[in-house]
Amino acid sequence: MDLEYFKQWVYKEFRINLSAYKETQLHRRLLSLMSRVGVNSVEEYIDILKKDADQRQKFLDFITINVSEFFRNPEIFYDLKNKIGTELLPNNKNLKIWSAACSVGAEPYSIAMILDEVAPNGNHSILATDIDSTILQRAQKGEYVESEIKNVSKNDIKKYFTQIGDKYVVNNKIKSMVKFKKHDLILDNYESNFDLIVCRNVVIYFNSDIKDEIYKKFHASLKKGGLLFVGATESIYNYKEFGFEKTSTFIYRKV
Template sequence: MILLGSSEEKRGKTMNDYEQFIANIKRKTGIDLSQYKEAQMKRRLTSLYEKKGCQSFAEYFHLLNEDMNLLNEFLDRMTINVSEFYRNPGRWKVLEKRILPRLLASNKKLKVWSAGCSTGEEPYTVAMMLSRYIPLTGLSILATDLDENALQKAKRGVYSERSVAEVPTLERQRFFTKEGEFYTVNEKLKRTIIFKKLDLLAEPFDTNVDLIICRNVMIYFTEEAKDTLYQKFNAALKPGGVLFVGSTEQIFNPKQYGFETEDTFFYRKIEQ
């Protein structure tokens, strides 16, 4: 354990060291780590630089600046890639039985966006679910994430048995090929997804979207960053479109952002 000391001077230096690191990373990569909750981010970063034998954020940035492989490893660790198919299945059942039928009643070519798609389980889940209503050839789902390594894994579509545990048997037989201990998504399902790198906090969004799924992403952001995202998501949706968030991301005042609650963790854009 590194003891930071108790003096105001030492605490000030530590804070300046961290703030300078954040500024350096933003200049080098365009990623603004200050938008993430500081206590969580500092813990993760401190653990990372200690494992590399560094004594400060400045020393760690020097390593990252000199070694592209180390920088890529750092970026991979900064993003949260915990995912599985049909994560929290009860909420997916609501999407299947209540939300999708309403959206499809007025439009059979839905514009769907998986924001913060991680390694792909979420957009593939949506595609399988939509295939119960419309042919695969009629599907086109945008899936974005900040982590290029995660996106590459998503494009490969190879998953462990644990990841596909909640996939219904019929879907598993229809959309996956089992190879040893792993399951590979078939090409027909892969073709329904467009994977793309996107920084939710810094880049513009598409518009006229019917369904945005952004689950277990915003819990890592500051309140100010969340406010910005909710407003951007609302602007991206069609009137009546839906934002589907994670089980720890309930919006307590949805009207503030132009939403109304359609079901738990589902928010409909208010039609003007």
């Protein structure tokens, strides 16, 4: 498989830097995609991606890992909720938060619900970004199926969602707290002065050089004392090198 040729084509076509991904994982994912459409060469697969909009979107979804649900790993979100209440809000009543690689929006909306509960009078801002424009459009709609809200309590479903058919739609108050924007973690500049950055289950797919660069940029984007919240499989073993201290298993504080 001519992986380098495919990487170059994807970068030119989508501005996605596949060189940042771990080689073995990328190779495995690409072979899986190609087998699903019955092709054996990169050239054949590129031809399909050029002609078939559905396959293009399936490729983007598969490569950019659009898997999400509300309060993914609920016990870790409970820990975050405590940290917001005890560490962030005492210093600032109006929090600036970034949900990076937000996928379908379940994560930033989960954070908005937490803020509505612990600090409903604050003028909070949540920036939610992703590399995939189509996914961002879905996130802005705020429509979810039952499996995506399985971790939301019945009371909060009543409070924050309207059921329309088999869809659950986030209410306007929660939607208004989140601003969605296209952003590439590898290629684009980062905003600054965040109290909290949430980036979960994405960085694990990148090689170590790119991963380290992202953690350095996150550190620069946080206020002193700001928190970085990562996924349940993403402990940062060399966190001190990036200027963080560990405040709990998956939450790091900027020193």
